[in-house]
Amino acid sequence: MAIWIKPVNFNDFDVFAAYQNLDSFYWTKGRDDIKKGDEVFLYIAKPIQKIMFRTVCIADDVSSKDKDWEKDKPYYKKQDFNDHSEEVLNCVDLKLIQKCDDDRLSFGFLKKENMLHDFTFRYAISNEKHKQFETLFQHIKTIFDEQNEIIQKIENETTELKGIDKLAYVKVRVNQTKFRTQLLAKYQKCCLCGIDEPKLLIASHIKPWSVSQDTEKLDSYNGLLFCPHHDKLFDLGLIGFDEQGKILISPKLEPHNQILLNLHEEMKIHVNEKHQHYLDFHRQNIFQAA
Ligand SMILES: [Zn+2]
Known part of the structure; x- marks a missing residue:
């Protein structure tokens, strides 16, 4: 299974709100050969400039005409799909798995640690096709896994904590x-x-x-x-x-x-x-x- 990093423009798609409310979302495939089972990390472009979401591709050959767009409409700010409703686009279905807000995943940090070379997240890359980014892929996985481990422990320790308390607690534990x-x-x-x-x-x-x-x-x-x-x-x-x-x-x-x-x-x-x-x-x- 490949690992991908895909840029998301916050002005096109509100991934934060989608993460709260949607289980998965469609994304046009374009030239990216994302396959079912691949892991896709989302890089949120300016002004945030940070890798913040982990998703898994759960379908790689879906057509935009099959999508229930009404449900997803609020999150697509430009609503390209609706504007070209007669045009059939090839899409992947990405399941939102994990959100992680860690400064070690910011553009500035990754650049400083020499993990990016000249890459600026303008297009998607995969660990299979872009071998020069091996350290970057490992780094991302480590940080997401580390956060996941902490959350699992907290889930076990503190079932009574909820909502904002839990988020604050996660931050403490991450620190x-x-x-x-x-x-x-x-x-x-x-x-x-x-x-x-x-x-x-x-x-x-x-x-x-x-x-x-x-x-x-x-x-x-x-x-x-x-x-x-x-x-x-x-x-x-x-x-x-x-x-x-x-x-x-x-x-x-x-x-x-x-x-x-x-x-x-x-x-x-x-x-x-x-x-x-x-x-x-x-x-x-x-x-x-x-
Ligand atoms: Zn000692």
């Missing part, structure tokens, strides 16, 4: 995932003990997420990567760090537990200037000095 991805790339292991099994590593905010400003929430200098034990100790303020990154162990943690947790006074993490005001916040507000 937490971004934060963790940044820290994993930066440290690759627990900052204290060196455990490097990714499944065990937790992105810990130095200044807690709940009291951080929006920019602080995503600032990688406000984060350390820890294994579960060290994350919990730091979170509870049973350990902290001085300005040089040397460990501070709270007297609230009994000596025998310090031994069992493999903590010793010589432990140190690497810190620089940009960590300082976060570490300071942690020492003042979280660390249990006495």
Whole structure:
């Protein structure tokens, strides 16, 4: 099955409203050889300039005269099909699967990361015919899959959340995932003990997420990567760090537990200037000095 990226002009077709109300929509085939089963990602042109929708082609040989246009009319702003009602156009039927709003799918980001070469989304491309965009196709799939995974987890965790709450929650979770991805790339292991099994590593905010400003929430200098034990100790303020990154162990943690947790006074993490005001916040507000 091929993967496609197809541009959509928001002035021609209101895909956002369609996503809310329609299960699938027809699209003229033109020269694109989209086949049933292919995945089609929609790039929303100016002023949005972002890949935002995942669809699957559920029929590839439908004729425009078979379509119930009344239902779809409100979304086709130019209504080309209605104007040429006697002309029969060859269409694909695209089922809307997923909406994803992530800055890593914006034209600016993709350009900056050298995934586009000189491509400007003026026409549709497929992974089978345009091999030079392999990285781009993989990148898109990864981000959509990542978001889908988060949504699935949220669906399982929070059936009681609905509507706007759920959207806000998804955004929070997407940001937490971004934060963790940044820290994993930066440290690759627990900052204290060196455990490097990714499944065990937790992105810990130095200044807690709940009291951080929006920019602080995503600032990688406000984060350390820890294994579960060290994350919990730091979170509870049973350990902290001085300005040089040397460990501070709270007297609230009994000596025998310090031994069992493999903590010793010589432990140190690497810190620089940009960590300082976060570490300071942690020492003042979280660390249990006495
Ligand atoms: Zn550790």
